[in-house]
Amino acid sequence: MGNYITTVAVNIAVFSLLALSLNIIIGYAGQSMMGHAAFFGIGAYTAAILTNKGISFWLALLASLIVSGALGAILGIISLRLRDDFLAITTIGINFVMVALFQNMKFFGGSLGMAVKPLTMFGKKATPMHFLIMLLILIFLVCMLIRKMNSSWFGLALASLRGDEGAAQSFGVNTNQYKILAFIIGTSIAGLTGGVYAHRMTFIFSSSFAFIVSISIISMVVVGGVGTIRGPLVGAILLGAAPELLRFADDYRMILYGGVIVLMMRFQPQGLLGENSFLMNKFNQYINPLLKRKGGEFNA
Amino acid sequence: MREIVKVEGLKMYFGGLKAIDNLDMSIYEHETLGIIGPNGAGKTTLFNTICGVYKPTGGKVIFNGQEVQGSPPYEIARKGIARTFQISKPLHDLTILDNVIAASGIHEYTGIRSFFKKSHTKEVLEKVHAILELVGLSHIADKKAREVSLGYLRRLEIARVLATDPQLIMLDEPCAGLSNYAINEITELILKLKSQGKTIVLIEHNLPITMKVCDRILVLNYGQKIAEGTPEEVQHNKKVIEAYLGEEDED
Numbered sequence: 274m275g276n277y278i279t280t281v282a283v284n285i286a287v288f289s290l291l292a293l294s295l296n297i298i299i300g301y302a303g304q305s306m307m308g309h310a311a312f313f314g315i316g317a318y319t320a321a322i323l324t325n326k327g328i329s330f331w332l333a334l335l336a337s338l339i340v341s342g343a344l345g346a347i348l349g350i351i352s353l354r355l356r357d358d359f360l361a362i363t364t365i366g367i368n369f370v371m372v373a374l375f376q377n378m379k380f381f382g383g384s385l386g387m388a389v390k391p392l393t394m395f396g397k398k399a400t401p402m403h404f405l406i407m408l409l410i411l412i413f414l415v416c417m418l419i420r421k422m423n424s425s426w427f428g429l430a431l432a433s434l435r436g437d438e439g440a441a442q443s444f445g446v447n448t449n450q451y452k453i454l455a456f457i458i459g460t461s462i463a464g465l466t467g468g469v470y471a472h473r474m475t476f477i478f479s480s481s482f483a484f485i486v487s488i489s490i491i492s493m494v495v496v497g498g499v500g501t502i503r504g505p506l507v508g509a510i511l512l513g514a515a516p517e518l519l520r521f522a523d524d525y526r527m528i529l530y531g532g533v534i535v536l537m538m539r540f541q542p543q544g545l546l547g548e549n550s551f552l553m554n555k556f557n558q559y560i561n562p563l564l565k566r567k568g569g570e571f572n573a
Numbered sequence: 574m575r576e577i578v579k580v581e582g583l584k585m586y587f588g589g590l591k592a593i594d595n596l597d598m599s600i601y602e603h604e605t606l607g608i609i610g611p612n613g614a615g616k617t618t619l620f621n622t623i624c625g626v627y628k629p630t631g632g633k634v635i636f637n638g639q640e641v642q643g644s645p646p647y648e649i650a651r652k653g654i655a656r657t658f659q660i661s662k663p664l665h666d667l668t669i670l671d672n673v674i675a676a677s678g679i680h681e682y683t684g685i686r687s688f689f690k691k692s693h694t695k696e697v698l699e700k701v702h703a704i705l706e707l708v709g710l711s712h713i714a715d716k717k718a719r720e721v722s723l724g725y726l727r728r729l730e731i732a733r734v735l736a737t738d739p740q741l742i743m744l745d746e747p748c749a750g751l752s753n754y755a756i757n758e759i760t761e762l763i764l765k766l767k768s769q770g771k772t773i774v775l776i777e778h779n780l781p782i783t784m785k786v787c788d789r790i791l792v793l794n795y796g797q798k799i800a801e802g803t804p805e806e807v808q809h810n811k812k813v814i815e816a817y818l819g820e821e822d823e824d
Binding site for chain 2: 440443
């Protein structure tokens, strides 16, 4: 694979993880979250600071997961008192505050950004391919985690929380507990992704974790299909590859990007591959019966 | 008969409004108790206070000899008090089947541990299908809750209540807004539950149904108990007639 393609693929893989993890909070638990990039950043800076201090990459990754998960828990506790629009605005605020901290505190390298000690793997400097493989393994693990979640009581608790909190409590779901857990799981995966990303880039800037990045992640989930595993993956691939494919129309890229989202909201609010979307209905109508006849039902 | 719930001096004030004012009442095992009263009498507030949605301003709710007032709703539900809602609260994007399965997991929502326990096991499915059969929802088990009519949603509420294996079933106006046909079906269903020996508390505006179904009736007005007794006793109670029809003119 060419270096260029690997670089684009790594970028898409990073956003796949971010979209999958955001989907746990907004798609499965039904909570507003507009500041996912802040936790991506928290993970990135945590790992960068630790490896620069000489701590091993793997321990630093673990720390990224724990630190962003812990801060996610705090956001989860805040979310107990806020709902819908108010929670959305609060999470936007948190995103701006985190970026301001990254940008203005000497500790985080200030506006110059922060150099990250390059990762060595098997005695050599890690290549983009190493990172791509690492990220693909993480994507696989996260998909397995979500599948496991969906077949467990945990998944039903989140579905109840998303559907109706009063009803959920009437059959024994401690909705506060599950809200916090959803935030912890979603933000810790974002943090872990940030840790890998920081070492891939070897240099991080606050602008990589800005509010616009949170919006991109949300767009990927929404375009692909909220509350599914395939949705965020497809969304990340489409919207991650789009800037590359649309390079010839660089000036109009954001217009196209924005236009797609407006059209999606109008005609397919459940996402391209969400439940009951045009494509999934066609898939179930024509392709699924063929697969079924061959044995094995298609389950994405 | 064993006293399953004892309410002592229950008060629920919203600012100056005394929605429940110093109420004493008992619910006995295997009985069907009707709670009636004019609009705004405090019937639903009473439900919400017993079920933990509101923390009472004062007084006690004793369930199986244990004080439960002020506990959160999910804990009270786990103890065995199940309720339906006046305005149905289905989980719209789940199927009818999954709605009932979600309710049957009442003792499974243990936080992170619930991640490692499968929900759709054979035992759970068998139990839930039996409940759907009983309430008459089997034929639409795979439909999304948002696609079914109000009559079915009311039965879904009852199915979810049954799925929690409750000791006490509280039904908040299960017939409100339904057609006569659907009302008859719900009434039949309540009678069926009654014949199985379930303990039921029923809020209902439709007096003929209440009279038909209930063993005992409690009448509320302005948050206070104004009468209590068998349907016949309550029907002829002067205070009850006044509360519903207004006072008779002195002249």
